[in-house]
Amino acid sequence: MKLKFKEIPGSIIAAQGFQASGVFCDIKRLGTGKGSNKGPKRDLALIVSETPATVAGMFTTNQVCAAPVKVCVERMKQGQAQVIVVNSGNANACTGKPGMADAREMVAFTERALNLPKGLALVGSTGRIGVTMPMDNIRAGIIEAATLLGSAVENADHAAEAIMTSDSRSKQIAIEFKLGGQTVRIGGICKGAGMIQPGMSATGARPAALPHGGLHATMLSFITTDAAIDAKVLQAALHEAVAHSFNRITVDGDMSTNDTVLVLANGLAGNKKFGVKSAEFKVFQTALNHVALELAKKIVRDGEGVHRVVTVRVNGAKTIQDADAAARAVANSALVKTSWHGGDPNWGRIIDAVGYSPATVVEAKIDIGYSANGSKKILWSLKRGQPTKATFKQLCAAVAPKEFELHINLNLGKANAVMYAADLTEAYVDYNKGDVTDPTTLGG
């Protein structure tokens, strides 16, 4: 379904009835800066709806799972929430029982600070692993953030900044569209630059049948909408949107302990509620897909050290699992990713990765080609396992742009999969090796 979306400013405060704020409360205990408008970047955000909202969420399937994720998963059952408190600088992961107590204290303290009934707050955290939360700073931050809530574009900017870690820029989008005669808005923010290959499910539980490649950042995304929608319908839409966006990206193949996507829908647009088989659902789904995919792509483009973004399209696989496995093998191959960095078409490394992937493939049937983003004109380097007459110069030109598409046709069936992937650069290595003289760059 193709729909016309009007992009509007304000991301998470674009929809009616939402407010946000972002403050600095020194969660990394740098000991620098005081107050929200001085010193280093903001590190605590609040996102609040005027009224209790329908909620849906998707969470990391990593078996090592952070305390805030566990608290959110528990609270999803009630289908309602009104506020999300998010901090950067500390993931509250591998923090044991004290970590769980801290996550529960974060939601309880937020509810009290905003005079909300118990149970309506959710929590997200990102940052270092294995470090106890600095709860005095957190409480001070929540109190300050509560006083600064507002629905100006600047408020969304502050919240989007506060959830960043290694991100070089904040990531925001909002759109407006018609749903059942009413004007509805969906907006979102997200963060994530490394430890990025999310594999999220509604409960954080792994699917019974694992994808071949296993499941593999912290990425966080918070989406708000004024659509009126039931929790189950919203969860179905979010599941589908994440399957085609956040769960299709990889920067470095590492799945985080904290990956979280939450959607709040407060119903203030006044549309009539709809079921999953309605025409309205299709419209809503298409709009949510658009928001989720645009946010997910922003994560890859801003990935740590990333110079090139490549859309890997595998077609003609026997099964969806095979298509997915082949796409992930290519998207995560160190040799393929370094060749992208070098502007090297290197189909040899690509077919090698396809061949060792768990997908069933037949060398003599594999096609490999390149196109400009969104173009249907594919330059094939390999057809049925054999090099074409495309010249090396032509192939180099095809992979020179900052973004391009890689097409792999297995010619064995009808299943396909796509991955939004990144190159591997010296800058990635340099960033992630940290600096042993500065422990704040290390340890998680």
Next chain:
Amino acid sequence: MKLKFKEIPGSIIAAQGFQASGVFCDIKRLGTGKGSNKGPKRDLALIVSETPATVAGMFTTNQVCAAPVKVCVERMKQGQAQVIVVNSGNANACTGKPGMADAREMVAFTERALNLPKGLALVGSTGRIGVTMPMDNIRAGIIEAATLLGSAVENADHAAEAIMTSDSRSKQIAIEFKLGGQTVRIGGICKGAGMIQPGMSATGARPAALPHGGLHATMLSFITTDAAIDAKVLQAALHEAVAHSFNRITVDGDMSTNDTVLVLANGLAGNKKFGVKSAEFKVFQTALNHVALELAKKIVRDGEGVHRVVTVRVNGAKTIQDADAAARAVANSALVKTSWHGGDPNWGRIIDAVGYSPATVVEAKIDIGYSANGSKKILWSLKRGQPTKATFKQLCAAVAPKEFELHINLNLGKANAVMYAADLTEAYVDYNKGDVTDPTTLGG
């Protein structure tokens, strides 16, 4: 079984009755150098036994499999061989029917050049993928190499050099030991520095039950021995040796189209043949394991851009598959590998990788620690999922050496696995991104 091995010089010519040579025949068609002792490094080797030898082999399980591998797999059935011809500079992979014809021509031409009966030659290739073999150069190289065969240490050096690609140094070992009263020698050479995570089987076919992580270099290894041993017994010993050596290493997680290990056993030591349940077999197995593991470790230490080598030991898994999956997830995690490069203990990234691996794990049971190579004194950073009192300084000191061991205990069962892994450095990225102005650095 602990045995005393005497290391001796000469690698593949150390055992009685073997000769070798290595020449330059310009397989990359650089157009420079003439003859075997001028210009760039050697690129074609011969390894010959005086008499027909028993043979065993293990081959890549990549579904995209090079022509020389296919020729060897076919010829394994006869259980006998007398010569191995090996070239670097061209992998003869993804070269279709002409590639198969070239591989067959290489063995047939070698047999004629040495006046051997048909069917006794084997072939190995490594280098660029998708480029037709320069057969005129190959034939000239084989003719020259045949005239230069000898059993001096220098001959082994030349052969070991001729099989190198991105290797910075040649890799050789030979040992001598007593077997049933006779003195027996096993020696070998190998190559490999990138595209290294072999998963080899005797037929190149993938096992029915894939390991969780899938199977994942070109590595080539050629081993010679003067032991008298039947082909089936030799194959059993090689299978076991490879399972604990070449199939346990990773540089970059990429499995090549050409991985090959071949053993020739010509029986000239005069020992009495033995079965797989004999005491002699245990001695032979232990010796072969030693040779294979020492060669495999040389590959990791000389891996592209490698600064640190880490032995990843997973203990206490529910199943061997789980232990293997957890060890491979950690050994191939971009974030873990960059932290090793930085001298950063970063157990947060390690437990994250364990958690997203397909292995069943329980966060609250996981122990993570570090030791010096071969030391039983482990410094634990994490016990039962929680940070210990080890200081950051102590942990940094534990991961500072060029080689160390990482211990992960899942505390769920009795299965264990080990991987010999490498860090990920800017030098790896720089080498593998190639140079688009010099196509010989690109394309496979």
